[in-house]
Amino acid sequence: MAARLPPVWKRFSSTITTRPAPPKGHHHVSLPDHVFPKGYALTGLHCGVKKKPELLDLAVILSTAEQPAAAAACFTRNAFKAAPVMVSQEVLQMSSGRARAVVVNSGCANAVTGKQGMEDAWAMVRATDGLLQRRDDASDAPETLVMSTGVIGQNLPISKIISGIESQAQSNPSSTLGTTFDAWERAARAFMTTDTFPKLRARTFTVDGREYRIAGMDKGAGMIHPDMGPPAPSGQLHATLLACVLTDAPVSPRSLQSALTYAVDRSFNCISVDGDMSTNDTILVLANGAAAQNAEEIDEERDVKAYETFRDELTAFAADLAQLVVRDGEGATKFVTVSVEGATSYADAHKIASRISTSALVKTALYGEDANWGRILAATGSVPLSTPLDPTRVSVSFIPKDGTTPLPLLVNGEPEKVDEVRATEIVSQEDLEIRVELGLGTESAKYWTCDFSYEYVRINGDYRT
Amino acid sequence: MAARLPPVWKRFSSTITTRPAPPKGHHHVSLPDHVFPKGYALTGLHCGVKKKPELLDLAVILSTAEQPAAAAACFTRNAFKAAPVMVSQEVLQMSSGRARAVVVNSGCANAVTGKQGMEDAWAMVRATDGLLQRRDDASDAPETLVMSTGVIGQNLPISKIISGIESQAQSNPSSTLGTTFDAWERAARAFMTTDTFPKLRARTFTVDGREYRIAGMDKGAGMIHPDMGPPAPSGQLHATLLACVLTDAPVSPRSLQSALTYAVDRSFNCISVDGDMSTNDTILVLANGAAAQNAEEIDEERDVKAYETFRDELTAFAADLAQLVVRDGEGATKFVTVSVEGATSYADAHKIASRISTSALVKTALYGEDANWGRILAATGSVPLSTPLDPTRVSVSFIPKDGTTPLPLLVNGEPEKVDEVRATEIVSQEDLEIRVELGLGTESAKYWTCDFSYEYVRINGDYRT
Structure with a gap:
C-alpha cells in the first residue's frame, strides 16, 4: 500500500513492512x-x-x-x-x-x-x-x-x-x-x-x-x-x-x-x-x-x-x-471477542472485558499474532473490582472460531506449557475469542474489539491533513 | 530502519514510511x-x-x-x-x-x-x-x-x-x-x-x-x-x-x-x-x-x-x-506534558489528564504532528467527574517549550481561528505542553506522556518472538 503521509514524514526514509487490513x-x-x-x-x-x-x-x-x-x-x-x-x-x-x-x-x-x-x-x-x-x-x-x-x-x-x-x-x-x-x-x-x-x-x-x-x-x-x-x-x-x-x-x-x-x-x-x-x-x-x-x-x-x-x-x-x-475498525486485521466469566457481578465482568479490549499491549500482540497471555493477565489484574480477584482461581484460554479445540494458557493461576505452534495457528485466524474465567461467581460479560496495527497509526496520524 | 518482523508478516510486501524515534x-x-x-x-x-x-x-x-x-x-x-x-x-x-x-x-x-x-x-x-x-x-x-x-x-x-x-x-x-x-x-x-x-x-x-x-x-x-x-x-x-x-x-x-x-x-x-x-x-x-x-x-x-x-x-x-x-517510551518521538487546571478537585484534574494521556487518537495525532484539539476535547469530555464540566468554560491551548507564545485552540468552549502554520511549528517540536483549563476551581494536575508511533506497534507486535 502506498501510504499517504503528512509532509513532515517525507524527510524520513525508513520503511516498515506492514500487514494491511484484509478487505472487508x-x-x-x-x-x-x-x-x-x-x-x-x-x-x-x-x-x-x-x-x-x-x-x-x-x-x-x-x-x-x-x-x-x-x-x-x-x-x-x-x-x-x-x-x-x-x-x-x-x-x-x-x-x-x-x-x-x-x-x-x-x-x-x-x-x-x-x-x-x-x-x-x-x-x-x-x-x-x-x-x-x-x-x-x-x-x-x-x-x-x-x-x-x-x-x-x-x-x-x-x-x-x-x-x-x-x-x-x-x-x-x-x-x-x-x-x-x-x-x-x-x-x-x-x-x-x-x-x-x-x-x-x-x-x-x-x-x-x-x-x-x-x-x-x-x-x-x-x-x-x-x-x-x-x-x-x-x-x-x-x-x-x-x-x-x-x-x-x-x-x-x-x-x-x-x-x-x-x-x-x-x-x-x-x-x-x-x-x-x-x-x-x-x-x-x-x-x-x-x-x-x-x-x-x-x-x-x-x-x-x-x-x-x-x-x-x-x-x-x-x-x-x-x-x-x-x-471495520480502523486498520483492524482481527475480530476479537473478549469473554469474562465467573464474576460476582456483571459490572465487574464488563470492566475487565473493557480493560482487556482497550489494552495497547494486548492489541499489538494480537496484530503480531503472539499468544501473549501475560499481557491479558496484567490487564485483568489492573482493574479495581467490587470483589477482589483471587489469582489462584483465574484461568485464560483462546477459543478458536473454527470449532477446533480451545487452548488453555493459564489454569487456576498456573501457566500451562503452551504448544506455541497451535497458539500461533489460533492467533493467526481473523476471528478469535479470549476467555477469562475468574472463578468467583456466575456473572459474565462479552466485549468485541480488534487489533492495533500500523494502519491504525497511519489513518489517525493523517486524518485531518 | 530494517524492522525485525514476525515471520507471518514476511508474506506481506506493503511498506510504510516511518519517522523513527529520535536517539535518546x-x-x-x-x-x-x-x-x-x-x-x-x-x-x-x-x-x-x-x-x-x-x-x-x-x-x-x-x-x-x-x-x-x-x-x-x-x-x-x-x-x-x-x-x-x-x-x-x-x-x-x-x-x-x-x-x-x-x-x-x-x-x-x-x-x-x-x-x-x-x-x-x-x-x-x-x-x-x-x-x-x-x-x-x-x-x-x-x-x-x-x-x-x-x-x-x-x-x-x-x-x-x-x-x-x-x-x-x-x-x-x-x-x-x-x-x-x-x-x-x-x-x-x-x-x-x-x-x-x-x-x-x-x-x-x-x-x-x-x-x-x-x-x-x-x-x-x-x-x-x-x-x-x-x-x-x-x-x-x-x-x-x-x-x-x-x-x-x-x-x-x-x-x-x-x-x-x-x-x-x-x-x-x-x-x-x-x-x-x-x-x-x-x-x-x-x-x-x-x-x-x-x-x-x-x-x-x-x-x-x-x-x-x-x-x-x-x-x-x-x-x-x-x-x-x-x-524513553517505546517508539516515542514526543515528550508531552498534559496540564489540567481549574478543577474543583485534584482527583478530577488527575482523571482528565490521565484520559488525555492515554487516548490513542490524541497520541497518534501527536505522532502525525496534527494540532487536533477536537480529540483532546472528546477525551476531556468522556471522563465522569465529581463536578460536571461546563463546556462553555473549557479552554485548550498548546504551550511550546521553547519559550515562544502559547497558542490558544479553544477559548471558553469556542474554537479559535487557528494559525495552522504556527500550530504545526509547535507540534513538530519534541517537547510540548497541552493545557486544558476547566474554569471550575483552583485545583490542577500534570501528567507526562508520549506519542503513539509505528515503532510502538513494531516493538510490541514482536516482543516475545
Whole structure:
C-alpha cells in the first residue's frame, strides 16, 4: 500500500513492512426487499458536505405510517455534546417519544460549533419536517430526529444540506426516496466516514405469533468506545457512532426506550476500536407499527412476555450492528471477542472485558499474532473490582472460531506449557475469542474489539491533513 | 530502519514510511562522584538471565552505614503481584521499615511463577543478606529488598543469579562493588529491559542548613501506567516500572513512607506510555543517614517543616526520574506534558489528564504532528467527574517549550481561528505542553506522556518472538 503521509514524514526514509487490513467488503450483503420493515421511505444522496461527488453525505428516512412512530434514543455520555445530540434530545422531549423522520449527514459532526451549530441542527429538523404530510390534528411539535458525524469544530454547509433535504419532497419527481434494498443501501452509504463498507442488516422476527421486520444501519470505524445512556434531563451527553434501527412492530414509546437502553448496554456499549469516546455517538430507534396497525402496542406493563421477546430481538440485532463497526475498525486485521466469566457481578465482568479490549499491549500482540497471555493477565489484574480477584482461581484460554479445540494458557493461576505452534495457528485466524474465567461467581460479560496495527497509526496520524 | 518482523508478516510486501524515534542517549548524563550519597556500595553485572554477555542483568546495592537504613516502598495495585513484590512487602513488615540492601534482576519478571517464584525471590534476599556484615545485635530479620523485571510466566535461572550475588562478597577480590559514578551507572544499566539508555540521576539538597545527597535509578519503556500505593496488609498489588532511590539523609521509616507515598502520587503515578499497568511496578527508597550519623532523623511529628522540605525534594527528584521513563517510551518521538487546571478537585484534574494521556487518537495525532484539539476535547469530555464540566468554560491551548507564545485552540468552549502554520511549528517540536483549563476551581494536575508511533506497534507486535 502506498501510504499517504503528512509532509513532515517525507524527510524520513525508513520503511516498515506492514500487514494491511484484509478487505472487508464481504461483510456488506445484499438482502431481499421483503425483510425490510413496512412503512418507511428512505434515501441517501450527495448534497456537498463531502467534496467528492460520488460520496453520499445525506440520509433522509421517513416513516410513512399514518400515526407517528414511537421513538427512542441513547446518546453519548461525553460532556461535550454536539448540536444534533442536544436537538434530538429536545425533539424527543417535545414530542413525548414520537417521531416520523430521521435526517443524517456525514462529513461534518456539527460539534463544538456554538449557537450557529444549534441553529443549523434545528434547520435540518424543520426542513425534514417539511417533507412530511402534516395531518390536520398535528401539533407544532417537531417530528424529525437528527444526527451528524465527521470533523469536529467546523460549521455545516447548511444551505447545501437544506437544498438536499428539500429535493426529496415526495411530490418532487426527482426525489429518490424508496423502499427497496437499493434505497436502504443508499441511506446506509450516506452514514459513512472512514468506514470501508456500508453497514446494513435486516431480518424478520415474531412476537405473539405475529411477524415483524427490523432493519438498521450504523457507521463507525474510529473514536469507538461508546458509553451511551437514555436521554438525560440535562447535560453530560455527547457521540461518533451513529446507528438507526427501524421496525414495523407497534411498541409504546416507554417500552421502546427501556428495550433500547437494555440492548445498548449489551451491544454498542460493549465494543471498542480505540478506547476513545466520541462527542456524537447516537442510536435512534423508530417503531411505526405499520405491520399491525390495529394491534395493541407492545408494552412491558401490559404483556411482559411479549415485551421481553421484543427486547431480546432488539438486543441481538443491535449486537450484530455493533459488531460490524468492530469488523471495520480502523486498520483492524482481527475480530476479537473478549469473554469474562465467573464474576460476582456483571459490572465487574464488563470492566475487565473493557480493560482487556482497550489494552495497547494486548492489541499489538494480537496484530503480531503472539499468544501473549501475560499481557491479558496484567490487564485483568489492573482493574479495581467490587470483589477482589483471587489469582489462584483465574484461568485464560483462546477459543478458536473454527470449532477446533480451545487452548488453555493459564489454569487456576498456573501457566500451562503452551504448544506455541497451535497458539500461533489460533492467533493467526481473523476471528478469535479470549476467555477469562475468574472463578468467583456466575456473572459474565462479552466485549468485541480488534487489533492495533500500523494502519491504525497511519489513518489517525493523517486524518485531518 | 530494517524492522525485525514476525515471520507471518514476511508474506506481506506493503511498506510504510516511518519517522523513527529520535536517539535518546543524551538523556543519560555523566555526574561527578561527590553528588552521590555516602554510605552505599553498588554494582551491576551480567549473571546470565539475559543471553548476550554484554548486557547487565543483576544489580546489587548495599548500604554500608553502621545502622540499617530506613526503607519505604510503593507497589503496583495490580491483582497479580509478582513474587518479588510480595517478598519485598514481607521483608518491610518483618524488619519494621529498615533494610540494608536491594537486589534487582532484569530479563525475567518472576511473575505468575507460583511457589517456585516465591522461593527464588527469597533465595535472592538470603544471598544478598549474606553479603552484609552482620552486627552482633542483628536479629534474624531479612535486610534485603528485591525487584525483578522482564518476561512474565517464566522461572528465574536462580543458580546463575545466586552465583552472581555471591561473587560480590566484599571480601572477594573480584567483587565490582564501588561508590563512584561508574559503579552507580553499572547498577542502572542492570535495570534495563527495552530501555534505550540507563536512567540515573543524583543531586544535593539541604534540610535545616545541612547538606544531603540523593540518587536514584529507574527503568521502564512499555507497560507503563503505574498506579502504586504503600504496602497493603493483603493482596491487590502487582508492577514493570522499577525505581530505587537512595539518600544519605537520616529519615524515620514512618516519615520516609509518607514522603514516598506523597511523591509517587505526584510523579510515577502521573506517567503513561501505553496505559498498561504492570504486575511488578515497584519503587524503593533507602535513607541511611550516612551524611549525619548523630543527627536526629527527619520526622513529620518532630519537625514538620524539615519533613516537608525533604518530602518536596523527594517529590521533585521522583518526578525527574519518572519523566526519564516517558522520554524513553517505546517508539516515542514526543515528550508531552498534559496540564489540567481549574478543577474543583485534584482527583478530577488527575482523571482528565490521565484520559488525555492515554487516548490513542490524541497520541497518534501527536505522532502525525496534527494540532487536533477536537480529540483532546472528546477525551476531556468522556471522563465522569465529581463536578460536571461546563463546556462553555473549557479552554485548550498548546504551550511550546521553547519559550515562544502559547497558542490558544479553544477559548471558553469556542474554537479559535487557528494559525495552522504556527500550530504545526509547535507540534513538530519534541517537547510540548497541552493545557486544558476547566474554569471550575483552583485545583490542577500534570501528567507526562508520549506519542503513539509505528515503532510502538513494531516493538510490541514482536516482543516475545
